[in-house]
Amino acid sequence: MSNIPQDLKFTRSHEWVKPLGDGITEFGISDHAQHALGDLVFVELPDVGRVLKLGESCAVVESVKAASDVYAPLSGTVVAVNDQLRHTPELINRDPYGGGWLVRLRSGAPADAGLMSASEYAVLTTQG
Amino acid sequence: MVDFGGWDMPVAYGSQIEEHHAVRRTAGVFDVSHMGIVDLRGERCREFLRGLLANDVARLNLPGKALYSCMLNEQGGVLDDLIVYYLDEDFFRLVVNAGTRDTDLAWIGARAAEYGVALRERRDLAMLAIQGPQARERSAALLTAEAAWAVLELQPFFGAQIGAWMVARTGYTGEDGFEIMLPAPEATSVWRRLNAAGVRSCGLGARDTLRLEAGMNLYGNDMNEQTNPLESGLAWTVAFDPPDRAFVGRAVLEGIRARGPQLKQVGLVLDERAVLRSHQRVLVPGVGEGCVTSGTYSPTLERSIGLARVPMATGLSVQVEVRGRELPARVVRVPFVRHGKALISLV
Numbered sequence: 001m002s003n004i005p006q007d008l009k010f011t012r013s014h015e016w017v018k019p020l021g022d023g024i025t026e027f028g029i030s031d032h033a034q035h036a037l038g039d040l041v042f043v044e045l046p047d048v049g050r051v052l053k054l055g056e057s058c059a060v061v062e063s064v065k066a067a068s069d070v071y072a073p074l075s076g077t078v079v080a081v082n083d084q085l086r087h088t089p090e091l092i093n094r095d096p097y098g099g100g101w102l103v104r105l106r107s108g109a110p111a112d113a114g115l116m117s118a119s120e121y122a123v124l125t126t127q128g
Numbered sequence: 129m130v131d132f133g134g135w136d137m138p139v140a141y142g143s144q145i146e147e148h149h150a151v152r153r154t155a156g157v158f159d160v161s162h163m164g165i166v167d168l169r170g171e172r173c174r175e176f177l178r179g180l181l182a183n184d185v186a187r188l189n190l191p192g193k194a195l196y197s198c199m200l201n202e203q204g205g206v207l208d209d210l211i212v213y214y215l216d217e218d219f220f221r222l223v224v225n226a227g228t229r230d231t232d233l234a235w236i237g238a239r240a241a242e243y244g245v246a247l248r249e250r251r252d253l254a255m256l257a258i259q260g261p262q263a264r265e266r267s268a269a270l271l272t273a274e275a276a277w278a279v280l281e282l283q284p285f286f287g288a289q290i291g292a293w294m295v296a297r298t299g300y301t302g303e304d305g306f307e308i309m310l311p312a313p314e315a316t317s318v319w320r321r322l323n324a325a326g327v328r329s330c331g332l333g334a335r336d337t338l339r340l341e342a343g344m345n346l347y348g349n350d351m352n353e354q355t356n357p358l359e360s361g362l363a364w365t366v367a368f369d370p371p372d373r374a375f376v377g378r379a380v381l382e383g384i385r386a387r388g389p390q391l392k393q394v395g396l397v398l399d400e401r402a403v404l405r406s407h408q409r410v411l412v413p414g415v416g417e418g419c420v421t422s423g424t425y426s427p428t429l430e431r432s433i434g435l436a437r438v439p440m441a442t443g444l445s446v447q448v449e450v451r452g453r454e455l456p457a458r459v460v461r462v463p464f465v466r467h468g469k470a471l472i473s474l475v
Contacts, residue, residue, distance in 0.1 A: 038139065038140060038144055038333065039140075039143055039144050039145040041145075041403065041425040042401045042402065042403065042425075044401075060451075062402070062403055062425075064144055064145065064333060064337060064403075064424060064425045064427075065139070065144075065333065067402075067403065067405075067451060090145075093143070
């Protein structure tokens with residue numbers, strides 16, 4: 001059973017979203033996603049300043065098994081990326097909701113627009 | 129868990145990369161019970177196998193000795209790769225791949241009768257591979273003093289019957305170790321005792337990264353019925369001498385050898401931060417195109433490695449199409465890693 005923090009929102013494509021205040025939103029990939037991918041070995045992150053549209057492919061997480069695109073859970077401008085992942089991608093496996101965050105966005109949109117609650121996401125992941 | 133040739137098998141028990149390192153540094157155990165074990169009995173066993181296999185069992189001159197070979201069809205395509213053990217003049221044992229077990233049995237069975245050779249599939253046996261620099265010592269510690277002495281005396285690529293077990297100094301990782309065939313009901317308790325002796329449980333994922341670092345082919349990826357051993361990095365396993373030994377596929381291979389193979393297998397190293405995967409296109413400027421047959425991330429080298437089938441004239445550098453980008457890759461000699469040490473230069 002994967003770990004699904006109650007205070008986060010989720011996408012159908014297994015990103016998690018956390019509002020940090022001041023219009024900044026942080027996102028990464030869920031515990032379910034990191035577990036399905038297995039040991040991560042490379043992470044490609046967007047450039048700071050890039051403008052992302054909702055649903056746009058903006059990062060790649062690659063494990064020993066497979067490469068997987070990460071989709072922007074909301075529109076906005078990249079204000080920070082987790083540079084530590086370039087050398088320690090395993091942070092995503094160890095701490096997907098903390099040290100394994102991927103991108104911080106400045107967004108005009110509300111951080112929970114069209115996203116799933118933790119309980120809705122739990123249903124999605126148990127249904128496979 | 130994944131379906132592997134009809135077997136439900138774990139990709140990893142925990143971290144695949146840690147399992148990989150355990151085998152390179154200490155010891156790990158793999159459940160390889162999905163492999164098919166087939167016993168052949170009959171006075172004309174050796175004669176039968178000399179016609180069936182591309183490698184020559186005449187090389188097996190001491191009891192217990194093992195030989196790696198391809199089994200070919202009449203077109204020289206690879207039906208399977210296997211290990212054959214010479215146990216007695218009227219008793220040989222084959223270990224074949226899970227995915228080809230049924231077609232192998234049909235193919236071998238159809239030819240064995242003429243030689244009075246009887247096949248028996250050993251579904252009653254489980255198989256554990258214990259691999260790594262500490263593997264032999266830690267495995268032997270589970271045995272009686274007499275049995276431990278016997279298995280530690282085994283030379284590489286030899287096996288011995290120890291009571292109901294057959295223990296062989298073979299493997300698929302590029303490390304020293306044993307493969308043990310034992311009555312299936314004993315397997316779980318032996319596995320737990322190995323764990324208690326510091327041998328880490330390892331899944332299919334680590335098995336794949338270890339074999340690829342060791343430059344070993346995987347049937348279905350690196351060769352199949354449509355490819356011949358000369359173009360799959362397996363020329364060393366085809367015994368053309370003596371010239372009068374008739375084996376299945378020989379005529380076609382002789383033709384390819386006379387004309388010169390058009391393709392060759394090479395090792396690839398990617399220094400970019402991306403991972404080679406099977407079926408990626410390999411571009412060889414001015415020469416043509418090839419294909420990655422196996423690719424992965426190498427935990428030992430901390431970069432991606434792969435095997436590819438490319439035109440014969442391919443030199444030392446190629447481009448590989450990885451997720452829409454053309455990335456430069458180095459062409460290297462395999463293995464990439466042996467006994468824990470990198471054999472390629474790292475930049």
